[in-house]
Amino acid sequence: MDKKMATTYTYSAFGINISSEIKIPEFLPSSGDIQVTVSYGExxxxxxxxxINGFRFQISADEFIIRYKPWAAFYVCNGNKIIIQPEKDADENDIKTFLISSVIVMLLHQRGLLPLHASGIKVDNKAVLFAANAGVGKSTIALDLNRKYGYPLIADDVTVVSAINNLPVVYSSFPSAKLWQDSIEMLGLLNKDLPFIRKDVFKYRFDNRPAFFSGILEPLLIFVIENGDKENIEIQEIKGVDKFNVLRQHIFRAKMINEIYAVEHFKILTQLLKSVSCFKILKHNNSNTLNELSVTIQDTIKQW
Amino acid sequence: MINDKIKFVRNKRLLASRMDDEIVMMHPESGKYFALNPVAARIWELLETPHNLQEIVSKLLTEFDVTPETCKAQVSDFLENISEKKLIDKSE
Known part of the structure; x- marks a missing residue:
């Protein structure tokens, strides 16, 4: 990792321009003013x-350290710098997978943004988000709605919300989805050419550049999707304080960082929730209900 | 029991936001969250300016279907409760 030899790439993701020594083919190229640097170092x-002092991480107001053994240690500071210290023989693609999910989210928190654990699509000129815990199928539903109704994709796993002049806005993330084998089958995709996100995780990286919208949108609707135990799909609007309590659970790494960023999160989340309607959807965990889910969501979107 | 010499007013440091007819609040120092139901939210609205117990009760009686005795007892309990939680400040 000779500094003098380092090539830098410039990208745009989450509304931020990034200069990086590590190649991130999932991000879109950019030529704007650089706000964040990613480099190798100590x-x-x-x-x-x-x-906050965790098992493998430490957090202060402007700094964050996390160690993913045997891949790399990451240092994130002031919302504008990420330093990566790779372990011996670690695979660069594996390191990048940590960088563009858990690590970059801490940078987003440091920048006073609200990263939600949600995928998203563009409907007319507004954002519709799907918040769900890992494994419920938020990537799959966004891709299915894109395939069936042509809505452009704006985010796969993390959706960033901010407030400009007291109005909430949603930034698109980057045009790449992470899919398990069953999602690939449900969506009728072929996985023979898809790379794994990491050598030890059998989840595929799916590039959806042609279907992606990059930009800033006003939010319209949020669907919170959970696995239920009934055969049919249930949908219900969430109102009042419930709306806040439910969505707060879907702030990315909420439990880990809440005590540091609680004030900022409260302000952005309440502003977001004043402008959007929220629906909770309970879907059956086992049966293949993707089509029914997409139709239910499309019906709700059309009524709005 | 709260007497009418005491005026109550919102703790200005609290973050509060209306969610439909309810209010969600956060205490910035403790990081604790609080929720107010529609009636409590109405009292909170009144407490933007200092009010004593009787002033609050008089206003609620014109808006909600409740007897003066019940209203006074419940508002009094509520004020004690949120005063303990430091959501409101007292002044003589």
């Missing part, structure tokens, strides 16, 4: 003013 052993 990660501090520990933080001086740590507020």
């Amino acid at each position: 990660v501090p052993k520990k933080l001086d003013e740590k507020i």
